[in-house]
Amino acid sequence: MIKTLAKAQQQERVKFRVPRSVQDAIPIRRIWSDGIFLCGNQYSKTWSFTDINYAIAGKDDKTAMFLDYSEYGDDRNPIIAKSEFVLSLFEQLAGSLTAAEKSILGRCTELLYKPYLDRGCTGTPPTLKDFYRLLKMQPETEAQGLALSSELFITGTLNTFARHTNVNTRARIIDYDIRELGEQLMPLGMLVTLDAIYNRVIQNWKAGRRTWIVCDEFYLLFRYEYSSNFFYKLWKRIRKYNGLITGLTQNVDELLRSDTARLMLANSEFLIMLNQSATDRGELAKLLNISDTQLGYITNVPAGCGLIRCAGNLVPFTNSFPTDTKLYRLMTTKPDERLKE
Numbered sequence: 325m326i327k328t329l330a331k332a333q334q335q336e337r338v339k340f341r342v343p344r345s346v347q348d349a350i351p352i353r354r355i356w357s358d359g360i361f362l363c364g365n366q367y368s369k370t371w372s373f374t375d376i377n378y379a380i381a382g383k384d385d386k387t388a389m390f391l392d393y394s395e396y397g398d399d400r401n402p403i404i405a406k407s408e409f410v411l412s413l414f415e416q417l418a419g420s421l422t423a424a425e426k427s428i429l430g431r432c433t434e435l436l437y438k439p440y441l442d443r444g445c446t447g448t449p450p451t452l453k454d455f456y457r458l459l460k461m462q463p464e465t466e467a468q469g470l471a472l473s474s475e476l477f478i479t480g481t482l483n484t485f486a487r488h489t490n491v492n493t494r495a496r497i498i499d500y501d502i503r504e505l506g507e508q509l510m511p512l513g514m515l516v517t518l519d520a521i522y523n524r525v526i527q528n529w530k531a532g533r534r535t536w537i538v539c540d541e542f543y544l545l546f547r548y549e550y551s552s553n554f555f556y557k558l559w560k561r562i563r564k565y566n567g568l569i570t571g572l573t574q575n576v577d578e579l580l581r582s583d584t585a586r587l588m589l590a591n592s593e594f595l596i597m598l599n600q601s602a603t604d605r606g607e608l609a610k611l612l613n614i615s616d617t618q619l620g621y622i623t624n625v626p627a628g629c630g631l632i633r634c635a636g637n638l639v640p641f642t643n644s645f646p647t648d649t650k651l652y653r654l655m656t657t658k659p660d661e662r663l664k665e
Contacts, residue, residue, distance in 0.1 A: 402441060407433045409519055410455070412550055416511045418473035428467050432458050452478045452486035482509055485516045493520065514551040522558060525567050535567040542571035546582035556584045560591075576604040586611060595633040599625045614638065 354362040361368060407430045414429055415421060421429070436450045436458055456478040459471045478486045484505075491498075500521070505513040521537060528535045537558075545551045562569050571588075579585045589595065590611055600608060600622045609619055612633060621631050621640040628643040645652055653661075 403434050403437055406437050409515075413512065413515055414470060414474065416515060416550065417477055418470060422466070424464070424466050425470055428459070428462055428464055428470065432462065432467075448488075451488060453483075456486075477509075477512060484509060485512060493524070498524075511548050511550070514545065514548060515554075518551060518554045518558070522554075525558075525562065525565050529565040529567070533566070535562075535565070537562070537567065537569040539569065539571050541573055541575070543573045543575045543579040543585070546579065546585050552582060552584050556588055559588050576600065576608065580604075580607045580611070592633075593635055596630060597622050597633070598627075598630040599623070612638075 410429050410433050411421065411426060414425075418425075432455060436455055440447070440449060452474075456471060456474065459467050459474075462468075476482050500517045502510065502513045502517060525535045525537075539545070539555075542555070545555045559569060559571075573579055580589075595612070597608065605614075605619050605622060608614060608622075609616075614631070618631060618638050618640070621629065626644075628645060630641060632639045632641055645655075647656075
C-alpha cells in the first residue's frame with residue numbers, strides 16, 4: 325500500500341502535456357531524411373493510429389485527416405482535385421468531352437484513387453497506365469473511345485508522362501525544362517508540370533516554407549488555353565500560399581496578344597522593362613500609361629538600363645555592370661563573350 329501511494333505521488337510530479345494533435349501523441353525521438361523514424365527502440369516508416377477520434381471516424385473523415393500529410397493540393401477533396409486534372413488532361417488529348425465521357429472519367433478517377441487515399445496515401449501512387457487499364461475495363465463504348473484517344477500518350481511512343489518519375493521531386497531546387505517536348509507533347513507537358521508546381525507550392529505552404537517560381541519565356545504558356553488560365557490563377561493566388569512568382573520574356577509583342585497576359589501585367593505590382601522595340605513600346609505605353617518622356621528610358625538604351633514600375637510608380641534606372649570582373653563572366657549570356665573564354 326505504501327509503495328503504491330509513493331508511486332502515485334511520483335507520477336503526479338511528472339509534468340503532463342496535453343497533446344494537441346495526432347502528431348503530438350506520437351513519441352518520435354528522431355527522424356532521418358529517408359523517412360525512417362525512431363520511436364522508443366524501434367525503427368519504422370509508418371505509425372498505427374490509436375487516437376480515439378481516428379478510430380471512430382468514418383471513411384470520409386479518415387481521408388480528411390490524411391489530407392494534411394498527402395500531396396494532393398490544398399484543402400479540396402483530393403478526388404475532386406484529381407478529377408479536374410484528369411478532365412483537363414483528356415481535353416488536351418481528345419478535345420472537348422461529352423457529359424457521358426466526363427462521367428466515365430470521374431468514375432474511373434474515384435475507383436483508382438479511393439484505395440490509395442484509404443491507405444493514407446502510402447505505397448505506390450497510381451499512374452496514367454493504371455488509369456488506362458481501368459478505362460479499358462469499363463463497359464461503355466465512350467470509354468473505349470477515350471482509351472483509344474489517349475493510347476498514343478499512355479502506352480504509345482509519346483508515353484513520357486505515363487510513368488513514375490525518376491527525378492527527386494522533393495529536391496530544394498527543381499528545373500522543369502519543356503523546351504524539347506515538341507508540339508504534340510507540349511500541351512500535356514505543361515499541364516503535368518504546372519500541376520506538379522502547384523502541389524509543391526501547397527506542400528511548402530503547409531510546412532511553413534516559401535516557394536520561389538521563376539518562369540523563363542513565359543509567353544509560351546499563353547499559347548494554350550489551359551496553361552494560360554492555370555498560370556493566371558496561380559499568379560493571383562500564390563501570395564496566399566506564401567509564394568512568389570517571376571515571369572521573364574523577350575517576346576513582349578507575342579505575350580501582349582493574350583488578353584489574359586495583358587490583365588496579368590496590368591495588375592502586377594512590380595515590373596522591370598529593359599530596351600523595347602517600337603511595337604512593344606507602343607503596346608506597353610497604352611497598357612501601363614507610360615508617357616513619351618518615360619518611354620525614352622526603354623528606347624535604344626544600353627544593357628542594364630530601363631524602367632521599373634512599382635505600385636503604379638515608374639522609376640528609370642541604370643545598372644551598368646563592370647565587364648572586367650569574374651562575376652560578369654559568370655553571368656553573361658552573350659555568345660560572342662562566351663566564345664572568348
